[in-house]
Amino acid sequence: MSKVQELIPRVLSRYSPVTVDRGEGIYLWDTNGDRWVDFTSGIAVTNTGHSHPKVVEAIREQAGKMIHAQANILAHEPMLELIEKLTATMPDGLDSALFSNSGAEAVEGAIKLAKVATGRPAVIAFRGAFHGRTHLTMALTSSKLKVRGHYEPLVPSIYYAPYPNTFRNQFNVPDEDMDLACMDELEELFATQVAPDDVAAIIIEPILGEGGYVVPPTRFMKNLRELCDKHGIMLVADEIQSGVGRTGKMWGFEHFDIVPDIVAVAKGLASGLPLSAVVANKSVMDKWEPGAHGGTFGGNVIACAAANATLDVMRDEKLPENAASVGEFLMSQIREMMPDNPNIGEVRGRGLMIGVEFVTGDGKMNPGAVQHVVQKGHEHKTLMITAGTHDQVIRLAPPLVINHQQAEEFLDVFADCIKGS
Numbered sequence: 001m002s003k004v005q006e007l008i009p010r011v012l013s014r015y016s017p018v019t020v021d022r023g024e025g026i027y028l029w030d031t032n033g034d035r036w037v038d039f040t041s042g043i044a045v046t047n048t049g050h051s052h053p054k055v056v057e058a059i060r061e062q063a064g065k066m067i068h069a070q071a072n073i074l075a076h077e078p079m080l081e082l083i084e085k086l087t088a089t090m091p092d093g094l095d096s097a098l099f100s101n102s103g104a105e106a107v108e109g110a111i112k113l114a115k116v117a118t119g120r121p122a123v124i125a126f127r128g129a130f131h132g133r134t135h136l137t138m139a140l141t142s143s144k145l146k147v148r149g150h151y152e153p154l155v156p157s158i159y160y161a162p163y164p165n166t167f168r169n170q171f172n173v174p175d176e177d178m179d180l181a182c183m184d185e186l187e188e189l190f191a192t193q194v195a196p197d198d199v200a201a202i203i204i205e206p207i208l209g210e211g212g213y214v215v216p217p218t219r220f221m222k223n224l225r226e227l228c229d230k231h232g233i234m235l236v237a238d239e240i241q242s243g244v245g246r247t248g249k250m251w252g253f254e255h256f257d258i259v260p261d262i263v264a265v266a267k268g269l270a271s272g273l274p275l276s277a278v279v280a281n282k283s284v285m286d287k288w289e290p291g292a293h294g295g296t297f298g299g300n301v302i303a304c305a306a307a308n309a310t311l312d313v314m315r316d317e318k319l320p321e322n323a324a325s326v327g328e329f330l331m332s333q334i335r336e337m338m339p340d341n342p343n344i345g346e347v348r349g350r351g352l353m354i355g356v357e358f359v360t361g362d363g364k365m366n367p368g369a370v371q372h373v374v375q376k377g378h379e380h381k382t383l384m385i386t387a388g389t390h391d392q393v394i395r396l397a398p399p400l401v402i403n404h405q406q407a408e409e410f411l412d413v414f415a416d417c418i419k420g421s
């Protein structure tokens, strides 16, 4: 038994054989000194690349000054600066931010805030969504049974609606009308299971993450916004995987020309230090009484310094724009591989949030092919991970600092990996 198997609890899935030593940009070096190409970004986190020098410098400088400045006891400049910088990347109404440590905590905070702000108990989430692993967030999650199975009773008053995934259209309507069928399902929920004026929030991933990297139609997102307005429901965008430039825009919701009421942010925000945020309008945020929410570590001063540097790098190096350009290139090149590789069913995404769904000859999900591609990737010292309920999708999520030449090198590897898949 290796030391990894002996010491690390098996509850942590092990997607790769790598024991890592260091990272730089899109590359990792393992403890044998071998270089790996990282197309996972530590699950969409290291958007500025591994150990970006400006982020490292900000962390070093801050660590020498102060490590823990508890937010209920002390205010600190890095947090003040970050509130201004983060909210400046969002539409005008989203002008207040509260920090926590993980994505799940941000979702917990967003839903608690929606409940306090509306005085309502219920929440609607989408099938296939992943929002985290705490008791509330796993109750909102239905991407995979293993996240929530065997933990009942879960948090009650959560209802589920279908996410418009046209590639897996289960309605008896043409694909282009599937979003309308999904809206009908929401109306059906209101007619049969929960009164709209009992619903505090509808929470949605603007681009579905763990559920398979699915992009919803713009009309759906706009109709959802309208539905929330009509019933006084808070629209909560879970931007934890789709945010911080990954999709070619700073925030996933920008692709649909809508503005959510509350945004949950994490993963890429501090380039890998644990930091998350709930962002909302100040009038909504102030519905929270002092002490009604918070935490010991939330808004850690080093994490805030890292996030300030991260947002500077995003802007200065135009990383969302780079994600859009390299992502478009990768998707078009992989689509060109489709005629010779009929088991690629769909290539989809925005920016560097790319899903490649594999199918069998009769169009069914093909997790076996996906597993083959991931394993072949390891032979090429290239890391990829899966998505989708049945792991039927390869997700491509490299750091946003990737350049076109590195993308071309990856495409050669990918072409070899899909051979015989």
Ligand SMILES: Cc1ncc(COP(=O)(O)O)c(C=O)c1O
Pocket: 043, 102, 103, 104, 105, 107, 130, 131, 132, 133, 205, 209, 210, 238, 239, 240, 241, 242, 266, 267
């Ligand atoms: C969309 C989304 N929401 C929430 C989470 C939970 O974040 P964390 O693992 O930091 O708690 C994730 C993590 O993958 C996510 O992708």
